Amino acid sequence: MISKNSIAHQDYFIQLQDSICKAIEAADGKARFLEDKWERAEGGGGITKVMQQGNIIEKGGVNFSAVHGTVSPMMLRALELEKGEHFFASGVSIVMHPHNPLMPIIHMNVRYFEIKDYTSWYGVGIDLTPHYIVPEDATFFHNKLKAVCDTSDSSYYPKFKEWADNYFYIPHRAETRGIGGVFFDRLDVNAKNETFLKNLGESFAGIYTHFMQKNAKLPFTEDQKKWQLLRRGRYAEYNLAYDRGTRFGFESNGRAESILMSLPPVTHWDYNPDIQEGSSEAFTLAHLKKGISWISA
C-alpha cells in the first residue's frame, strides 16, 4: 500500500508537470510536448513529455515519475539509513535546451521520497546554465530564487545556493556547470516545507518564460552558435559522469530515453578550443566558479 501522503505528492507533481508544459508551449508558440507513458517492472512508472524543434526550444523534457518498491541493502547503504522495507519516490525533472546561444539552458528537479513507516523528505535542484554568462540575467534568476526562499525561511537561500555551487560542479574541468541556483536534499516534510517546495516548483514557468521572451530573438553569430555546441558538451559531461539523478536512474533500471532526455540535441567536442583573452567566452569561463554572489538589492 502506498501512503496517502505519497499519493498526494504524486498527484501534485502530475499537476505541476501539466502546468509547466502548458506555459512552455504557450511561450514557444509552435511545438507541443509529445507524451510517453511508461511502467517500471518493479513498481510505478512515469509520464515523459518531450518537445523537439520548437520556435525557441530545440529540445526540452518535462518528466514525471513515481516509482516504488522494496528497499535493497545497496539502497540502505547509499542513503545511509538504518532500516526500511518499502520506498516511494516521485518528482518532476526538467531540462530545456534552446536554439539561441544567448538563451540559457535550465534544469529543475523537485522530488519527494518516503520510506514507509519510517521517514520522508523533500529534495529540489534548480540551476541555470547560460552559454554566455550575462550578469543581468544571472541576477534576475538568483533574485527570483532568493525571493521564493525568503518567503519560507531567510536561512534557506544562502544555504541552498552554496549547496548548488558544490552540487552542479564538474571536477575534471574545475568549472561549475553554470551559474548555480538552489539545491537541497532530505528537507523535512512539514507544512512549511511543502509550501516552500510548491512555491519553488511554481516559480519555474515564470522564470524560464521570462528568458524565452527576453532572449530568444536576440541576434547571434556563427561563432556564438559554435560556442553553444561546445558548452553543451560540458552539460553532457556533467550529466553522464556525475549527475546523481542520472546515476540513480541507470542503477534502478529506469527508462534510458526518459532519463537521457536531458542530453543536448547537438553537441560538439573540439580538442582544446582557443579562447580569446577579453572575449565574452573568457568572461563566461572566469565566472563558472563557486561562491559568486549574483544577488542585487
Place this chain on the structure above:
Amino acid sequence: MISKNSIAHQDYFIQLQDSICKAIEAADGKARFLEDKWERAEGGGGITKVMQQGNIIEKGGVNFSAVHGTVSPMMLRALELEKGEHFFASGVSIVMHPHNPLMPIIHMNVRYFEIKDYTSWYGVGIDLTPHYIVPEDATFFHNKLKAVCDTSDSSYYPKFKEWADNYFYIPHRAETRGIGGVFFDRLDVNAKNETFLKNLGESFAGIYTHFMQKNAKLPFTEDQKKWQLLRRGRYAEYNLAYDRGTRFGFESNGRAESILMSLPPVTHWDYNPDIQEGSSEAFTLAHLKKGISWISA
C-alpha cells in the same frame, strides 16, 4: 627511481605512438597530428597527438602517457592490492572518429603498470564500433585479432574476446558499444606476453588503414549521416558514464582535454528515434549483443 623495465616500456610506447601516427597520416593524406606535451604535477606526463578535419578522420587522438607517484590507500583498495608504495603506469590510447558513417570508430589502449618491488602487469583493449555493422568487416577485424592472439597462445582469443564483450557494454542501453574485440588486464609481464602486447599494438595501423582504404570513399546518404551522429551519442555515453580509463584519468587529476579526445566531434541526441523494421539500423542494433562469433575460417 623508475625501474629499467618501466623506462623500456615507456620508450616502446613512444615509438608505437609515433609509428601509428605516421601510418594514419599517410592513409589520410591531408591532416597532420598536432602535438601537445603535458606534465603532471604529481609525476610524469604525456604527449597528446590529435588530428582534426582530415580527409578521412574527422577527429582522432593518439595519446601517450607515463605517470608515476605514491600509491594512495584508495588506489590499493581499487586495485585490491595488499601493499605498494610507488606506482608507474604508461601506455598508448587511441580513438578515431571518421567522417564517413560507413567507416567504423576504432579504439585501442595498451598499457603497462608496475608497483615498484612488488608487481607489474599488462593490459590491452581494442574494439571496433561500426555505425553500421557489416559482417564482412566484423569478420576481418576479429580474424586479425585472433591471428595475433593465436601466435602467442591459442587460449587468449576466446578468453579476451569474451572479456571485451563484457567490458565494452552499456548497461542502461543493454547494448554492447560495438562489435567488441579483445580486452584483458593484469596479464603477467614475461617475454611471451611482451611479444603478444607488441604484436597487438603493431597490428593496429594495418587494421585501421584497411578500413580507411576500403570504406572511406563509400557513398552515403543524409539519413546514414544522422544515424552516425546518434551512434556517437552512445559512444559518449559509454566513455563518460562507464569507461574505467576515463574515470581513472578524472580521479588521478589527469589532463581533461587529453582524456576526452575520445569524445566524438559532433554528436546528436534525439529523443527516442524511430528505427524501421528490417533496416540496416535495426540489423546493427540486433547485433550489438554479447557472445556473437564473427570469426570465419
